[in-house]
Amino acid sequence: MLLEVAYARLSPLAFALGVGGLLLLVLLEGAPLWALLFLYPWWRLRRGWRLLLFPDHLRLLPPLGLGRRIALEEIGGLERAYWPAGPLSRGREALVLVLKSGERLPLALEAVEPVAARLKELLEGRTSGSGSPGG
Structure with missing residues (x-):
């Protein structure tokens, strides 16, 4: 479910209301102080996917969980897909990495066009990745 929220990008208003409500509960002593730890996954989800390009591989860093290293030789192609959203957010375009093994990895990035x-x-060998978010 958290990955679906990450892809759909919960609306900023709903996110702010949730954080504000939790902070208000803590301030009014309706919730213990450790309840603020529940904000960490939501903060990570707000950061979104990160993609680091290197000359021989790329590194995918999801909002939650461990990163993944993928060699450029393993990538079979790129596709664009539409990620539907829930009632509090809008659907958006996602970049799909198609691996030669048949696996398809959907990435809901902020700017699909420049990354694609x-x-x-990089796949055609016309440029080299530098490890920075933009390559």
Whole structure:
């Protein structure tokens, strides 16, 4: 469920209301102080997916969980897909990495077009990744 929230991008108003409500409960002593730890996963979800491009591989860092290293030789292609959303957010475009093993990895990135163009250039050997978020 948390990954679906990460892809759908909960609306900023709903996110702010949830955080504000939790902080208000803590301030009014309706909830213990350790309840603020529940904000950590939501903060990570707000950061979204991160993609680091290197000359021979790329590194996927999801909002929650461990990162994954994928060699460029394993990538079979790129596709675009539509990620539907829930009632509090809008659907959005996602970039799908198609691996040669048949696995499809959907990535809900902030800007799909520039990342897709940069990744295509890297796969075609026209540029080299530098490890920075933009390659």
